[in-house]
Amino acid sequence: MELMGSRARGEASQLSDWDYKIETRDFLAVAAGLRALVYPLRPIAQQWDRLSEHPCYMLMLRGIGKVDLIFDERWEPRAPWEVSAKTLQGIDDHFWDWTIWLAAKDQAGKQEMVRTELQKMQEHLLAPLGVEDAPASVREAVEAYLAARAEAEELFTTEVSRALEDEVRRLMAAGGYAV
Numbered sequence: 001m002e003l004m005g006s007r008a009r010g011e012a013s014q015l016s017d018w019d020y021k022i023e024t025r026d027f028l029a030v031a032a033g034l035r036a037l038v039y040p041l042r043p044i045a046q047q048w049d050r051l052s053e054h055p056c057y058m059l060m061l062r063g064i065g066k067v068d069l070i071f072d073e074r075w076e077p078r079a080p081w082e083v084s085a086k087t088l089q090g091i092d093d094h095f096w097d098w099t100i101w102l103a104a105k106d107q108a109g110k111q112e113m114v115r116t117e118l119q120k121m122q123e124h125l126l127a128p129l130g131v132e133d134a135p136a137s138v139r140e141a142v143e144a145y146l147a148a149r150a151e152a153e154e155l156f157t158t159e160v161s162r163a164l165e166d167e168v169r170r171l172m173a174a175g176g177y178a179v
Helices: 005-009 027-041 088-107 111-129 138-155 163-174
Strands: 002-004 018-022 045-048 056-061 065-071
Touching: 002 005, 005 018, 027 045, 027 056, 027 065, 045 088, 056 088, 056 163, 065 088, 088 111, 088 138, 088 163, 111 138
Parallel strands: 018 065
Antiparallel strands: 002 018, 045 056, 056 065
């Protein structure tokens, strides 16, 4: 396990994620046991990155933020989300994970990357929820998502947990990036 990315280079902001490169001889065994392995950390959310070309297990931890466990294996990116009562919590987890990551990139002045990622977010997450236009900013993405999530919750008569949203908003505000 090796720290990489902006934190390893000493360039991290308060919103930067923690990227760890994980090397293993038995990826399938490690992947199967990851939920149990990270249980002591009490993640607010955890899921495999649907869009990466390498397996990346994304965690959101209270007080720490986003942690990515990145494996050097081949990985097929997944199709856009299909919205249902069963997938709505996963969609919410993915949205807030992506949002804090985008906020860190925006603060770092990586506007072209943010624009590209907002377009990707539109295609893979917002459009399936019924949002027609790609957002021009992280703030617009949050506004569009909240409206679409409310409609989906009403349609499916379900409500997703707000714990991750609350923590991401708290971390972003503490890092000088309120939405």
